[in-house]
Amino acid sequence: MLLRHTNKEILEREALTINPAKTCQPIGAMYAALGIHGCLPHSHGSQGCCSYHRSTLTRHYKEPVMAATSSFTEGASVFGGQANLVTAIDNIFTVYEPDLIAVHSTCLSETIGDDLQQIVTKAKDDGKIPEGKHVIYAPTPSFVGSHVTGYANMVAAMAEQFAENTGKPIDQINIVAGWMEPPDMREIKRLAKELGVTIQLFPDTSDVLDAPQTGKHVFYPKGGIRVPDLKSTGDSKSSIALGCFSGEPGAVALDKKCKVPFKTEDIPVGLRATDRFLMRLSKAAGVKIPESITDERGRLVDLMTDMEQYFHGKKVALFGDPDDLVPLTEFLLDLNMKPVHIISGTPGKRFEQRIRAILADTHADANVKNGPQADIFLLHQWIKNEPVDLLIGNTYGKYIARDEDIPFVRYGFPILDRIGHSYFPNIGYMGAIRLAEKILGVLMDRQDRDAPEESFELVM
Amino acid sequence: MEKLEILEGRKKQVFEKNKETETFDIKCETTSLSGSVSQRACVFCGSRVVLYPVADALHVVHGPIGCAAYTWDIRGAVSSGPELHRLSFSTDLKEMDVIYGGEKKLYKSLLELIDQYEPKAAFIYSTCIIGLIGDDIDAVCKKVSEEKGIPVLPVHSEGFKGTKKDGYKAACDALMKIVGTGSTEGIGKYSINILGEFNLAGEAWIIKDYYEQMGIEVVSTMTGDGRVDDIRRSHGASLNIVQCSGSMVRLAKTMEEKYGIPYLRVSYFGIEDMSKALYDVASHFSDNPEILQAAKKVVSREVGELYPQLLEFRKALDGKKAAIYVGGAFKAFSLIKALDSLGMDVVLAGSQTGNKDDYEGLKGMCDEGTIIVDDSNPVELSKFILEKEVDLLIGGVKERPIAYKLGVSFCDHNHERKIPLAGFIGMYNFAKEVYESVMSPVWQFAPRKGGLS
Ligand code: SF4
Ligand code: SF4
Numbered sequence: 001m002l003l004r005h006t007n008k009e010i011l012e013r014e015a016l017t018i019n020p021a022k023t024c025q026p027i028g029a030m031y032a033a034l035g036i037h038g039c040l041p042h043s044h045g046s047q048g049c050c051s052y053h054r055s056t057l058t059r060h061y062k063e064p065v066m067a068a069t070s071s072f073t074e075g076a077s078v079f080g081g082q083a084n085l086v087t088a089i090d091n092i093f094t095v096y097e098p099d100l101i102a103v104h105s106t107c108l109s110e111t112i113g114d115d116l117q118q119i120v121t122k123a124k125d126d127g128k129i130p131e132g133k134h135v136i137y138a139p140t141p142s143f144v145g146s147h148v149t150g151y152a153n154m155v156a157a158m159a160e161q162f163a164e165n166t167g168k169p170i171d172q173i174n175i176v177a178g179w180m181e182p183p184d185m186r187e188i189k190r191l192a193k194e195l196g197v198t199i200q201l202f203p204d205t206s207d208v209l210d211a212p213q214t215g216k217h218v219f220y221p222k223g224g225i226r227v228p229d230l231k232s233t234g235d236s237k238s239s240i241a242l243g244c245f246s247g248e249p250g251a252v253a254l255d256k257k258c259k260v261p262f263k264t265e266d267i268p269v270g271l272r273a274t275d276r277f278l279m280r281l282s283k284a285a286g287v288k289i290p291e292s293i294t295d296e297r298g299r300l301v302d303l304m305t306d307m308e309q310y311f312h313g314k315k316v317a318l319f320g321d322p323d324d325l326v327p328l329t330e331f332l333l334d335l336n337m338k339p340v341h342i343i344s345g346t347p348g349k350r351f352e353q354r355i356r357a358i359l360a361d362t363h364a365d366a367n368v369k370n371g372p373q374a375d376i377f378l379l380h381q382w383i384k385n386e387p388v389d390l391l392i393g394n395t396y397g398k399y400i401a402r403d404e405d406i407p408f409v410r411y412g413f414p415i416l417d418r419i420g421h422s423y424f425p426n427i428g429y430m431g432a433i434r435l436a437e438k439i440l441g442v443l444m445d446r447q448d449r450d451a452p453e454e455s456f457e458l459v460m
Numbered sequence: 461m462e463k464l465e466i467l468e469g470r471k472k473q474v475f476e477k478n479k480e481t482e483t484f485d486i487k488c489e490t491t492s493l494s495g496s497v498s499q500r501a502c503v504f505c506g507s508r509v510v511l512y513p514v515a516d517a518l519h520v521v522h523g524p525i526g527c528a529a530y531t532w533d534i535r536g537a538v539s540s541g542p543e544l545h546r547l548s549f550s551t552d553l554k555e556m557d558v559i560y561g562g563e564k565k566l567y568k569s570l571l572e573l574i575d576q577y578e579p580k581a582a583f584i585y586s587t588c589i590i591g592l593i594g595d596d597i598d599a600v601c602k603k604v605s606e607e608k609g610i611p612v613l614p615v616h617s618e619g620f621k622g623t624k625k626d627g628y629k630a631a632c633d634a635l636m637k638i639v640g641t642g643s644t645e646g647i648g649k650y651s652i653n654i655l656g657e658f659n660l661a662g663e664a665w666i667i668k669d670y671y672e673q674m675g676i677e678v679v680s681t682m683t684g685d686g687r688v689d690d691i692r693r694s695h696g697a698s699l700n701i702v703q704c705s706g707s708m709v710r711l712a713k714t715m716e717e718k719y720g721i722p723y724l725r726v727s728y729f730g731i732e733d734m735s736k737a738l739y740d741v742a743s744h745f746s747d748n749p750e751i752l753q754a755a756k757k758v759v760s761r762e763v764g765e766l767y768p769q770l771l772e773f774r775k776a777l778d779g780k781k782a783a784i785y786v787g788g789a790f791k792a793f794s795l796i797k798a799l800d801s802l803g804m805d806v807v808l809a810g811s812q813t814g815n816k817d818d819y820e821g822l823k824g825m826c827d828e829g830t831i832i833v834d835d836s837n838p839v840e841l842s843k844f845i846l847e848k849e850v851d852l853l854i855g856g857v858k859e860r861p862i863a864y865k866l867g868v869s870f871c872d873h874n875h876e877r878k879i880p881l882a883g884f885i886g887m888y889n890f891a892k893e894v895y896e897s898v899m900s901p902v903w904q905f906a907p908r909k910g911g912l913s
Contacts, residue, residue: 048620
C-alpha cells in the first residue's frame with residue numbers, strides 16, 4: 001500500500017498539488033526541438049532543470065538525449081543571463097556542431113526577465129552564429145502551462161522563425177504534429193504515403209528518439225525535419241494541426257506569418273479521430289482514401305465487433321495530456337466502455353468543453369477536471385469513492401493500480417518502466433488495434449486471474 | 461564521432477595519467493561551462509536525494525511544478541514503514557505567485573498537509589525561483605512549526621546557488637536542526653549512526669545487520685529508511701559512520717563540534733572497503749575486544765562464501781577494461797578496487813563533483829594511461845570509451861544509453877540500481893551484474909565503433 005496516505009474524503013485544496021499529472025514547459029520544448037534534424041536543444045537556466053529534463057526523456061525513450069545548458073550561477077541570476085547564453089551559443093557551435101540550436105527558457109531566466117529574442121539577436125550581431133546555422137528560441141516559463149504548452153511553444157517557434165513564403169506555392173500539406181511518440185510520427189508519414197500525399201511533418205522525432213543501434217553514438221541521428229523543409233512549410237497549400245493544445249499553436253503561427261490556412265483535428269487516436277484525420281488529409285490534397293487503408297479500418301472494426309462483449313460496461317479512469325485524452329475518451333465510448341474519472345494537469349478551458357461534449361449523451365456525470373489540483377492524488381480519491389475496472393495513464397498510475405488492484409494500461413508521457421511506446425504506434429487504425437489489444441489483454445488477464453477453478457476457460 | 465574536440469575551457473578538467481602528469485593540477489569544483497552538455501544536476505537535487513529517505517517526514521517542494529515532478533520517487537530509497545516520502549507535494553507556483561510571492565500559498569499548503577498527514581517533521585525545499593522572488597520561507601516554516609508543534613525545516617536549495625554538493629550542505633543543516641531534540645536515554649556506549657546510506661534496494665538494512673551482528677547498536681540510519689524520532693536522539697550515539705558519497709560529512713563534522721561525536725568515513729562497496737568499514741568501527745571501540753572478534757567472524761564468514769563465487773566471474777572478466785563515471789569521486793575509489801578484484805582494468809575514472817584531493821587519490825590508484833576527468837559530457841565520454849576500447853561503463857541514467865549505442869556493456873551504480881550493491885552480498889550482485897552485462901551475447905549483434913575495427 002504505497003499510497004496508503006491517500007484518504008477517501010475529498011477536501012477542497014487551494015494551494016497544493018499532490019502527485020502531479022503534468023510537468024513543466026521546458027521538457028516539452030526540449031522534446032519538440034529534437035524533432036528537427038541536427039538540432040541541439042538548449043536550456044537557458046541553471047543546470048538542474050536541464051539535467052532533470054534530459055534524465056526524464058532518457059528514461060522514457062532509453063535513448064541518449066542531448067541538450068546543453070546555460071549553467072546559471074548566482075551571478076547570472078543577478079545580472080541576467082545574456083553573457084551566459086552568448087557564450088553558450090559560441091561554445092555549442094564550436095564543439096557540438098549542430099545545424100541549429102533551439103533555446104528555451106526556464107523559470108529562472110523568465111523570472112529575471114531575460115529576453116531571448118534580444119539575446120539571440122545580439123549573438124548574431126556579435127558573429128557567434130556561423131553562416132548557414134540557426135538559433136531559434138521559445139519562452140517556456142513553467143509557472144504557466146505545462147509540458148504540453150512548452151511543446152506547443154517550441155513548435156510555434158519553429159513555424160515563426162523558419163517558415164518562408166516565397167510566393168511560389170508547393171503542392172504539399174503541412175502536418176503540425178501534436179505531442180506524439182516517434183512511432184506515431186512515423187505512422188503519420190506512412191499513412192500520407194499510402195494516400196499519395198506529400199506532407200511536411202514537423203516536428204518529427206522518428207529516427208531521432210528511436211534510432212537503431214549502430215555502434216556509434218551520434219549527436220544528431222538521421223531523423224527530424226530538415227531546415228529547408230521546415231522553411232518550405234510557408235509555401236504549402238494548407239496545414240493540418242493535430243491536437244488543439246500541442247499542435248494548433250504551430251499552425252496558427254504559420255498562418256499568421258505565411259498565410260497558410262489550417263484546420264485543427266484531434267490526434268488520430270482511435271477510430272473516429274483517425275477517420276476525421278484521413279478525411280481531412282484526403283480532402284486537403286484532393287485524393288481518395290485507398291483500399292489498403294479502408295482495409296485497415298475494416299480490421300479494426302472487425303476486432304471491435306469480435307470483442308465487443310469484453311469491453312462493454314467496463315468503467316475506466318484515465319489521466320494524461322489533453323490532446324491524448326480527448327480522442328481516447330471518444331474511442332473508449334466507441335468500445336462501449338464507461339469513462340468515469342478523467343484528469344489532466346494541463347490547464348485550458350477547451351479540454352473540459354471537448355470532453356463534456358463527448359460525454360454529454362451517455363456519461364454526463366463523469367468526473368472531469370484539469371488545471372490546478374487536477375492531480376493523481378485526486379484521481380486516486382475519486383477511484384476510492386467510485387472504483388473502476390481499468391486505469392489508463394502514464395507510469396505513475398502504477399501506484400494506484402497496485403494499491404487498488406486495478407488492471408492498468410500505460411499510455412502517455414512519461415512511461416519509465418515498460419517498452420513498446422517508442423516502437424509501436426498508438427495512432428491510426430493500427431494504433432487503435434494496438435490500444436484495444438492492450439486493454440483487452442489486461443482485462444482478460446484479470447478475468448483469468450480471478451476466475452474460480454471451475455469456470456477457468458481456455459477459449460475466451 | 462570522427463572529429464572530437466574537448467572544449468577549450470574544459471582542458472584543465474581532463475587528464476591522462478602518464479609520467480608528465482607530475483604537475484597534476486586538475487580544475488574542479490567549478491560550475492559547468494555555459495553551453496556544455498553537462499551530466500550534472502543542481503543544489504536542489506543534492507538536498508532532495510539526501511533528505512528523501514526520511515520516510516515519516518513531509519517533503520514539500522516550494523516552486524513551480526517541474527522540480528517536484530522530476531524528483532517524484534525517482535530514487536528507490538525503500539522504507540520498512542511509512543511511505544510519506546514517496547509522494548510528491550508541490551506548491552505548483554503560478555505566474556501570480558511569482559509576481560506577488562508564494563509565501564501564503566506555502567503556508568496554506570503546509571497547514572493542509574500537516575492536518576491531513578500528521579507527519580513527524582516537514583522539509584520545505586526552496587527552488588531557484590524562490591531564491592529570486594525572495595519568499596521568506598524561514599518565517600513561514602517558523603510560523604507553521606509554532607502552530608503545529610512539529611519541526612518544519614526550510615531547506616535552502618535554490619538550484620543555481622552552486623552544485624549538488626551545496627545541496628548536501630543545505631540538507632545537513634536542516635537535519636542538524638532535528639538532531640539533539642530527542643532523549644538519549646537508554647543508548648549504550650557501543651552505538652553508532654549510519655550516515656549517507658540511502659537504503660537503495662535495501663542496502664541500509666544489510667549494513668545495519670552487519671553492525672548489529674558485531675554487537676553495535678545502530679541509533680539512526682539517518683537517511684536510509686530514516687525516521688525523525690531516531691534522528692532526534694542520534695546525538696546520543698558514540699560514533700558517526702559516514703558512507704563514502706561524502707554527502708553527509710558536514711553533518712558529521714557539525715555533530716562532532718557540537719556533541720563531541722567523532723566520525724569515520726567508510727565505503728560499503730567491494731570486499732576490501734566493506735571489511736575495512738567493519739574493522740574501523742571495531743578498532744574505534746577497542747576497549748571491547750569482543751566487537752573485533754565479532755567483526756572478524758562476520759568478515760571471514762561472508763568473504764569465505766563470496767570468494768569462490770567471485771573467482772568464477774573473474775575467470776571471464778580478467779583483463780577487460782572498464783570506464784567509471786559517477787557522481788561522487790569517493791565512490792570511484794571503491795569501484796576501482798572492486799573492479800580490480802574482478803581482474804578488470806580501469807581506463808577512465810571520472811566524477812561529477814570530485815575535489816582536488818579526490819582526484820589526487822584517483823591518480824594514485826590508477827594505472828598509467830588512465831584518463832581522469834571532472835564534470836564530463838557525452839562527447840568526451842564517447843571519445844574516451846572508443847579510444848580506450850572499453851568493455852564496460854559504470855555510470856548513471858544519462859550514461860546508460862550512450863554505452864549501449866556504442867556497443868558497450870553497462871552497470872548503474874547511481875540511483876537506478878535495483879539490487880543492493882553494498883555489503884558483501886552487494887559485491888556478489890555487482891560482480892554478477894558486471895559479468896552478465898559484459899558477457900551478454902547481445903554484443904555480438906552490436907558491433908563497436910560502428911562496425912569498424
Ligand atoms: S519547473 Fe522550472 S525550475 Fe523546475 S525544473 Fe521546470 S523549468 Fe526548472
Ligand atoms: S529550478 Fe533550480 S532547483 Fe529546480 S531543478 Fe532547476 S536548477 Fe534545480
